[in-house]
Amino acid sequence: MPVYQAPVQDTLFVLNDVLGWQRHDNLSGFSDAAPDVVEAILNEAGRFASDVFLPLNQVGDREGCRRAEDGSVATPTGFREAYGRFREAGWGSLSADSAYGGQGLPHTLAAAVNEFLSSANMAFAMYPGLTRGAIAAIESHGSPEQKALYLPKMVDGVWTGTMNLTEPHAGTDLGLLRTKAVPQGDGTYAITGQKIFISAGEHDLSENIVHLVLARIEGAPEGVKGISLFIVPKFVPDAAGNAGARNAVSCGSLEEKMGIHGNATCVMNYDGATGWLIGEADKGLRAMFTMMNEARLGVGVQGLAISEIAYQNAVAYARDRLQGRALSGTKHGTKAADPIIVHPDVRRMLMTIRAINEAGRALILWTALQGDLSHRSPDDKAREGGDDWMGLLTPVIKGVLTDKGFENAVLAQQVYGGHGYVAEWGMEQFVRDARIAQIYEGANGIQALDLVGRKLALNNGRAIQAFFKEVGAFCEEHRADEAMAPFTKTLKKGLNDLQAATLWLMGNAMGKPDNAGAASNDYMHLFGLVALGYMWGRMAKIAQAKLAAGANGDTSFLENKLVTARFFMERLMPETSAHLARISTGADTMMALDADAF
Numbered sequence: 001m002p003v004y005q006a007p008v009q010d011t012l013f014v015l016n017d018v019l020g021w022q023r024h025d026n027l028s029g030f031s032d033a034a035p036d037v038v039e040a041i042l043n044e045a046g047r048f049a050s051d052v053f054l055p056l057n058q059v060g061d062r063e064g065c066r067r068a069e070d071g072s073v074a075t076p077t078g079f080r081e082a083y084g085r086f087r088e089a090g091w092g093s094l095s096a097d098s099a100y101g102g103q104g105l106p107h108t109l110a111a112a113v114n115e116f117l118s119s120a121n122m123a124f125a126m127y128p129g130l131t132r133g134a135i136a137a138i139e140s141h142g143s144p145e146q147k148a149l150y151l152p153k154m155v156d157g158v159w160t161g162t163m164n165l166t167e168p169h170a171g172t173d174l175g176l177l178r179t180k181a182v183p184q185g186d187g188t189y190a191i192t193g194q195k196i197f198i199s200a201g202e203h204d205l206s207e208n209i210v211h212l213v214l215a216r217i218e219g220a221p222e223g224v225k226g227i228s229l230f231i232v233p234k235f236v237p238d239a240a241g242n243a244g245a246r247n248a249v250s251c252g253s254l255e256e257k258m259g260i261h262g263n264a265t266c267v268m269n270y271d272g273a274t275g276w277l278i279g280e281a282d283k284g285l286r287a288m289f290t291m292m293n294e295a296r297l298g299v300g301v302q303g304l305a306i307s308e309i310a311y312q313n314a315v316a317y318a319r320d321r322l323q324g325r326a327l328s329g330t331k332h333g334t335k336a337a338d339p340i341i342v343h344p345d346v347r348r349m350l351m352t353i354r355a356i357n358e359a360g361r362a363l364i365l366w367t368a369l370q371g372d373l374s375h376r377s378p379d380d381k382a383r384e385g386g387d388d389w390m391g392l393l394t395p396v397i398k399g400v401l402t403d404k405g406f407e408n409a410v411l412a413q414q415v416y417g418g419h420g421y422v423a424e425w426g427m428e429q430f431v432r433d434a435r436i437a438q439i440y441e442g443a444n445g446i447q448a449l450d451l452v453g454r455k456l457a458l459n460n461g462r463a464i465q466a467f468f469k470e471v472g473a474f475c476e477e478h479r480a481d482e483a484m485a486p487f488t489k490t491l492k493k494g495l496n497d498l499q500a501a502t503l504w505l506m507g508n509a510m511g512k513p514d515n516a517g518a519a520s521n522d523y524m525h526l527f528g529l530v531a532l533g534y535m536w537g538r539m540a541k542i543a544q545a546k547l548a549a550g551a552n553g554d555t556s557f558l559e560n561k562l563v564t565a566r567f568f569m570e571r572l573m574p575e576t577s578a579h580l581a582r583i584s585t586g587a588d589t590m591m592a593l594d595a596d597a598f
Contacts, residue, residue, distance in 0.1 A: 002313045002426035004054050006046025006116040007361070009557060012039060014362045015108070017542045018535075019369055027376040029095075029106045038109060041094075045113040048089065052082050053120035060123050060262020061429050064254075065203070071250040073202040073264045079124060083205040087157035091117070092128045096135060100151040106376075108368040111301060115361070118305035122433050123262030127160060127200050129298050133291040134161025134212050138231070141279035141287040146231065149241055150210055159243075160206040163291050164195040164213040164232075164268060172446055174285065175223040179215040181230060181275060191215055191232050191275040194252070194267065197440070201266030202234075202251035208243040209234040211268070212291065213275060214284050221282065229284035230275035248273040259432030293394055295441045297367070300397035303405025304360045306434040310412035310427065311353040317425075318346055318415055340415070348571075349415055353408040355536075355568040358561075360401050362535035367393045388463035392455050393531065399447035400528030402437035409434040448520035451527065452505065464502065471495050471534045478537075483544055487537045490569040494530045497576040501526055501583045508586060518587035526579035533573050540565040 015021045016035055024030045056078045063076040075083075086092065095110035096102025110132075117125040135154050138146060153159040170176035179193025191213055195201075202209065211232045220226030238244030248271045255265040279287045318341035325331075326342040340346050367390060374386030413420035413427040420427040438444050456464050475492040478484040501523055509516035543561040551558055 001055070001058060002309065002430075003316060004050050004120050004309050004312060006042070006049055006119070007308065008039075008042045008046050010358060010361060011042055011112050011115075011365070013542075013557070013561075014365050014539075015112070017546065018362055018538055019108075019365060024106075024369075024373075027106075027372070027378075029104050029372070029376060032103075033105050033109060041105075041109065042112060042116075045091070045116050048086075048091070049116040049120035052085055053117055053124055056082055056124060056262070057121040058426060058429065060121065061259075061433075062261075064261040065264040067202075067251060067254045071202065071252070073204065073251055073254065073266070075203050075205060075264065076262050079262065080204055082124065083127065083157075086128065092131065092157040093155050096132075096155040097139065097151075100139075100147070100155045102155045106369075106372045108365055108372050111297070111364060111368040114298065115301050115305050115308070115364070118302050119309040121262070122302055122306060123260040125302075126260070126263045127203065127205055128157065130163065130200050130295070131157070131159075131161040133163060133294040133298070134210060136294045137163075137212055137229070137287055137291040138210075138278065140290045141229070142231075146276065146278065149237055150231065150233075153208070153241075154210060158206060159208040159210055159233075160200065160203075161210045161212065162198055162200055163288065163295065164198055164201075164211050165288065166195060166197045168194065168196055172442065174214065174227060177214060177216065177227065179213065179270065181215040181217045181228060181277075183217070184274075187276070189215075189217070189230060189275045189277065190272040191230055191249075191270045192272050193270050195270070196267050197255065198266045198268045199263055199440075201264060201268045203264045207235075208237075211249065212278070212288070213270065214288060215275070217281055224285055226282050227284040228281050229278045229287040231278055232270065232273050232275040236274055258435055259429065260436055292441065293390070296394050296398040296447075297364070297371075299437050299441045300394075300401040301364055302437045303398075303402035303434065304357060304364060305405075306430050306437070307353060307360070307401075307405040307408040307412075308357050310409045310430045310434075311350070311357060313426065314353070314412035314415040315341075315350060317419070318350065321416075346415055349411040351564070351567045352572065353411055355564050355572060356401075356404045356408060356532070358539070358564060359532035359535040359568060360404070362539060363393070363531055364397060364401070366535065367397060385466065388459070388466060391458065392451075392463040392467060395447035395451040395455060396524060396528050396531060398441065399444040399451075399524050400532075402434075403444055403525070404528075406431070406434040406438055444524075445521065448524040449517065451524050452509075452516050452520040456502065456505070467531075468495070468499060471530065474534065474537060478541065484537075484541060486566055487533075487540045487569055490573045491530070491533045491537050494526075494533050494573050494576040497580040498526055498530045501580050504584055512587065514587035514591050518585075518590045519583040522579040522582045526576050526583070529573055529576050529579075533569065536565045536568050 060076040066074045093102040095105050095107045098104035138150055154161055167177050181189040181191050213230045213232045214227050216226050217228050235243035236245050236247050250269050252267040252269045319339055321340045322337040323340050324337055326338050331338045331342050370386040370389040374383050377383050409430045413431055416427055419425050475488045478488045543558040547558050
């Protein structure tokens with residue numbers, strides 16, 4: 001069975017040293033999250049992930065979920081008991097508002113815990129993850145009565161939540177959806193239609209499932225302007241607020257999937273089900289995107305999480321597997337061969353994964369902190385800046401870290417050779433599980449289009465200009481520091497490439513939109529490299545300063561940080577030039593063939 005140890009030390013380094021966690025102890029929630037409290041929570045979360053979630057990962061993959069004749073769905077062996085332990089321990093309520101029974105801690109801390117749980121068992125972690133997104137949507141857009149009715153039970157975990165967008169004929173293009181909502185004259189609506197690919201749509205973990213469903217009210221405008229959002233619970237709450245009569249919503253079938261077998265991916269049928277409008281009529285997308293943004297950041301965490309557990313197991317295998325002799329001379333003469341970790345190509349794969357993981361963790365936590373500041377800071381500029389950063393980086397984190405997460409899972413599998421292709425080692429499951437993260441919550445091509453087509457120009461480019469300014473100022477601040485030169489010079493070159501790509505889009509995409517579409521994927525990954533490089537620059541500076549101050553027993557950890565940072569800058573950051581070159585070619589050859597020529 002694969003092994004997993006939560007990267008607590010690395011997470012604490014980012015929180016305490018890179019993000020300066022204590023600087024925010026004047027903010028709501030942060031005052032209750034002193035460094036010793038944070039360390040205790042992370043250590044316990046790591047143990048919970050390894051002891052409770054991890055042993056069920058291969059069980060869930062082998063057994064999958066099972067649908068009965070009555071439409072009910074049973075989760076794999078052990079899931080119900082583990083979910084009970086998860087709920088009782090309060091992991092799902094970590095960052096939820098204390099007004100609804102939550103612990104009120106920063107979302108940044110919850111993001112770190114989510115990484116640990118997703119590494120240990122991604123399919124299982126999706127059940128409470130989707131509930132968090134539904135909580136966010138109801139909290140932001142629900143009426144006081146809806147919040148009082150649903151949020152305490154959802155925060156507690158006794159009720160769970162879902163999001164229902166996709167229909168058989170309408171995925172990304174939600175304007176095509178056909179699910180209809182008919183007013184009943186008593187404030188409720190009859191919801192009729194079919195939704196597909198609904199993660200955690202039906203299961204046996206909770207007493208009730210609160211579905212958030214996009215539908216069109218009769219007579220509403222066509223397209224996205226006529227979409228509304230509804231709460232449609234599996235069981236209609238009774239007068240006391242408990243799960244009452246069964247609603248007319250059911251699981252028609254379970255999808256047979258490539259991976260995440262432990263999560264129930266359902267076809268959901270709504271046959272005149274009772275629903276309640278959330279927010280304003282015809283404004284459903286705005287409410288749903290509260291949940292979508294939460295989910296997209298969570299999917300970025302999944303990309304990192306799978307990459308991390310795949311890395312840990314590949315390292316363990318590379319240290320143990322004996323094959324051939326080191327090119328530079330025998331390293332273990334007493335053994336029949338050297339362990340494969342001595343070979344440069346194996347090191348290439350492991351270092352690539354490690355460099356992406358550590359920078360990706362920093363980028364996620366940095367961005368989550370900006371989200372906390374956007375909600376908790378008393379300073380208007382800080383809230384605006386945090387919101388801008390979140391909006392700009394959400395498609396980058398979702399798109400880049402899930403693309404890299406899949407690539408890294410494949411690299412880790414490659415370290416195993418033929419054993420990586422065999423199920424007992426667990427690596428092929430990581431590859432299968434990682435693949436979905438590139439697809440759901442908006443396929444990565446859509447993330448790239450969102451970045452190029454919407455986020456760059458938002459508020460007259462305020463967010464991207466702030467990003468350029470911050471990264472440029474960091475490079476300039478350390479320009480005369482010889483120790484930082486290996487990091488800042490390469491980072492500045494990447495920033496120059498990103499700025500050149502942005503200017504090219506400004507000059508070539510308005511008159512010819514296909515140029516934007518053709519450039520979008522490369523632009524997203526170019527942006528991602530610069531963002532990850534910026535994280536490495538900041539981490540390298542902190543590591544150097546701590547080493548100069550005596551390291552406090554962390555010499556090896558900090559020196560390894562600097563080596564990994566140099567590897568990223570020397571081996572991965574130069575790819576920005578290739579992305580810029582492709583962007584600059586435009587769309588002509590990409591769009592030249594007639595459709596029937598393919």
